[in-house]
Amino acid sequence: MTALLDDFLSGDPSRVLHATWETIASRDIAVLRPLVPAVPRIRRATEALDLGGIIYANRGHLDHALDKLAQFDAGECWCAGYVGILTFDPKKEEAVDHVRIVSTSEPGWSMTYQCECVVCGLTFDVEQGDHHFMWWKWVPRGAIRPLPKR
Known part of the structure; x- marks a missing residue:
């Protein structure tokens, strides 16, 4: 397992958010590729977590990170993540x-x-x-x- 996957699956909101932001920022294939098959596990492990957020719910950032992994898996350009x-x-x-x-x-x-x-x-x-x-x-x-x- 990778360190980011460990963070996503940890149940600790601060670790999940760390993995979220690292995933959003990364264009490193070696970092992202191992996360792709784990997306269903990540979703299950994080679905009940309160990730906080005052103005914008941090759940949206996690969803965006997981969408980025799906876009990467589909072969879309990195710029797809801007939308x-x-x-x-x-x-x-x-x-x-x-x-x-x-x-x-x-x-x-x-x-x-x-x-x-x-x-x-x-x-x-x-x-x-x-x-x-x-x-x-x-x-x-x-x-x-x-x-x-x-």
Whole structure:
């Protein structure tokens, strides 16, 4: 068993959330591949856990991590993970060479971005908002593409 799988199955909310965020952030095939067949076990082990969350339920982040594993298993590009979660800051994604910011609106709390995935080339319109916390809504311009052969 991997350390992340141990964390997911631990029954400890803090360990589950650690594994959740590590999974969401990872593009390491060696880290993600062993988790894919364990998704049903992870769901069963975490279904009754109170993961907390004040403004946004942490259960949504766990669901997103498990969806990412399903997308990875289906061969979808990493950028598929941007859709449906509000935590991916385009500037941070560009800093780690995951996207290229093609254009932006005028700076401000309601800023917009146009970003291009550096893996598959798919373009996203990204809306930035701020209501209790800064968030980013990613909308693809076209269909999610497959990852290059792995």
